[in-house]
Amino acid sequence: MAPANVHPGSGSPQQQPSAERRLNSLVRHLLPSSPRRTAESSSATLESSPTMASQVASVFAGIAQAPEDPILGVTVAFNKDPNPNKVNLGVGAYRTEEGKPLVLNVVRRAEQMLINDPTRYKEYLPITGLAEFNKLSAKLIFGADSPAILENRVATVQCLSGTGSLRVGGEFLARHYHEHTVYIPQPTWGNHPKVFTLAGLKDVRYYRYYDPATRGLDFKGLLEDLGSAPNGAIVLIHACAHNPTGVDPTLDQWEQIRQLMRSKSLLPFFDSAYQGFASGSLDKDAQSVRMFVADGGELLMAQSYAKNMGMYGERVGALSIVCRSADVASRVESQLKLVIRPMYSSPPLHGPSVVATILKDSEMFKEWTVELKAMADRIISMRQQLFDALKARGTPGDWSHIIKQIGMFTFTGLTSEQVAFMRQEYHIYMTSDGRISMAGLNAKNVPILADAIHAAVTQLK
Ligand code: PLA
Numbered sequence: 442m443a444p445a446n447v448h449p450g451s452g453s454p455q456q457q458p459s460a461e462r463r464l465n466s467l468v469r470h471l472l473p474s475s476p477r478r479t480a481e482s483s484s485a486t487l488e489s490s491p492t493m494a495s496q497v498a499s500v501f502a503g504i505a506q507a508p509e510d511p512i513l514g515v516t517v518a519f520n521k522d523p524n525p526n527k528v529n530l531g532v533g534a535y536r537t538e539e540g541k542p543l544v545l546n547v548v549r550r551a552e553q554m555l556i557n558d559p560t561r562y563k564e565y566l567p568i569t570g571l572a573e574f575n576k577l578s579a580k581l582i583f584g585a586d587s588p589a590i591l592e593n594r595v596a597t598v599q600c601l602s603g604t605g606s607l608r609v610g611g612e613f614l615a616r617h618y619h620e621h622t623v624y625i626p627q628p629t630w631g632n633h634p635k636v637f638t639l640a641g642l643k644d645v646r647y648y649r650y651y652d653p654a655t656r657g658l659d660f661k662g663l664l665e666d667l668g669s670a671p672n673g674a675i676v677l678i679h680a681c682a683h684n685p686t687g688v689d690p691t692l693d694q695w696e697q698i699r700q701l702m703r704s705k706s707l708l709p710f711f712d713s714a715y716q717g718f719a720s721g722s723l724d725k726d727a728q729s730v731r732m733f734v735a736d737g738g739e740l741l742m743a744q745s746y747a748k749n750m751g752m753y754g755e756r757v758g759a760l761s762i763v764c765r766s767a768d769v770a771s772r773v774e775s776q777l778k779l780v781i782r783p784m785y786s787s788p789p790l791h792g793p794s795v796v797a798t799i800l801k802d803s804e805m806f807k808e809w810t811v812e813l814k815a816m817a818d819r820i821i822s823m824r825q826q827l828f829d830a831l832k833a834r835g836t837p838g839d840w841s842h843i844i845k846q847i848g849m850f851t852f853t854g855l856t857s858e859q860v861a862f863m864r865q866e867y868h869i870y871m872t873s874d875g876r877i878s879m880a881g882l883n884a885k886n887v888p889i890l891a892d893a894i895h896a897a898v899t900q901l902k
Pocket residue numbers: 512513531532533534601602603604605630679684712714744745746747753758
C-alpha cells in the first residue's frame with residue numbers, strides 16, 4: 442500500500458516533522474482502511490481535508506456552546522434577519538434621524554489634526570495611559586475647580602472604555618481593599634455582576650432600585666438595603682441615566698444616599714457611561730458624583746467616552762480613584778500599574794489622543810457640547826413621539842414613564858413574551874427585559890414600534 446503522502450512539495454514522509462507524522466499515522470489509523478487507495482485519496486492530507494481532520498477528536502471536544510450576550514447578542518440576531526424593515530433597539534448606540542451611526546464633526550476634525558501632525562509617533566503609552574487625557578478626564582467629571590483635583594489626590598489611569606475601567610477598579614479593590622462585598626442596583630447593566638465577580642469581588646449583592654409598580658425609584662428599598670449592608674461594602678452607583686431603567690434619584694435623594702453611605706463608610710464606585718446624555722449638560726449629569734467628592738471622602742469613578750463622544754469602538758475611558766491625600770493617591774496609582782501591566786500592558790493611543798485634543802481646546806470643547814446636546818435632545822424628542830404615538834393608538838396602560846425616564850433607554854415594562862412577539866411579527870429587536878434604546882428611534886420607525894407595542898399588549902396580556 443502506498444504511504445499516505447503529505448501535500449506536494451513537503452518532502453518524503455521521512456522528512457516530515459515527527460509530530461505531523463504521528464498525526465498523519467493516527468488519521469490513517471482512524472480512517473476505514475481501503476486496500477486500493479487511488480492516487481487522489483492517497484495524496485489527501487490533514488491540512489487539505491477538513492473531513493479527515495474533523496475525525497480526530499479535538500482537545501476542546503467537551504466544550505459547551507456558550508449563550509450569546511444578552512445585549513450584544515441582540516445585534517447578532519438582528520444582523521441575521523433579512524427583513525429590510527427590521528429595527529434594532531438593543532444595544533445603546535446612537536443613530537441619526539436617518540438611522541445611521543454618527544461620528545461627531547468635532548471628532549473628525551480632531552482626527553484630521555492628528556493625522557496632519559508629522560511629529561506624532563506610535564510609541565507605547567505609559568502603563569497609566571496618556572497623562573494629558575487622564576488630567577482632562579478627571580476635570581470633566583469632577584469639575585475643574587474640584588478640591589480633590591486641586592489637592593492632587595486623584596489617581597487617574599486610562600482604561601479600555603467604561604468596562605475596562607470597572608474591571609481594573611474591581612481588581613484593584615480585590616487586591617487592596619478589606620471588603621469584598623459589592624452592592625449593585627436591581628436591575629443594572631447585565632455586565633456589572635460578571636465584571637466584578639471575575640475581577641475577584643466574589644460577593645456581589647443587589648440593592649433594591651426600581652419599583653415595577655410605579656416604574657420609578659424604590660427609594661425606601663434602596664435606603665433599607667444600603668442601611669443593612671456591612672460597613673465598608675462597595676456600592677456601584679450609576680452616575681446618571683441609569684441603565685436599563687432610565688430612573689435617577691433626585692438631588693435631594695442623592696444627598697440622603699450620600700449621608701447614609703458615608704455614615705456606614707460604604708465605598709462608592711461610580712459608573713459614568715452617559716455624562717451629557719441624560720440632560721444634555723455635562724455638568725448637570727455629574728452632580729451626583731460631585732456631591733460625593735465635595736464631602737472629602739473617597740470613591741472610585743469609571744468613565745466612558747463611548748456614548749457622549751461617540752467613540753464606542755475606540756475603547757476610550759478612565760478610572761479615577763479619589764483619595765484622602767496626595768500621598769495615598771500616588772501609592773494607589775503605583776498599584777494600579779501592577780494591575781494593568783500583566784493584563785494588557787498599556788492602553789491604546791488613538792482614542793485618548795482624539796479626546797484630549799477636543800477637551801483641551803475651548804473652541805472644540807464648545808463644539809462637542811453642542812453636538813452632544815443635539816444627540817440628547819433628539820433622544821428626548823423620540824420619547825415624546827413614542828408616547829404620543831401610543832396615546833394616539835389608545836394603547837392600554839400608562840406610558841408616561843416613557844417621557845419621565847431619562848438617558849439612552851426606556852424600560853418599557855413589556856414582558857419577555859411580548860418582546861419575543863415583537864421580534865417575530867415586527868422584526869423589532871430589543872433586550873428581553875423590555876429595554877429599548879431610544880437612540881435607535883426616528884420619525885420613520887416610531888409608528889412601526891408603536892404598532893408593535895400596541896399589538897403586543899393587546900394580544901399578549
Ligand atoms: N456601564 C454602563 C452602565 C453601560 O451601560 C455600558 C454600556 C458600559 C458601562 C460599558 O461601556 P463601554 O465599555 O463601551 O464604555 N452599555 C451598552 C453597551 C451601551 C454594552 O452593553 O456593552 C448597553 O447597550 O447597555
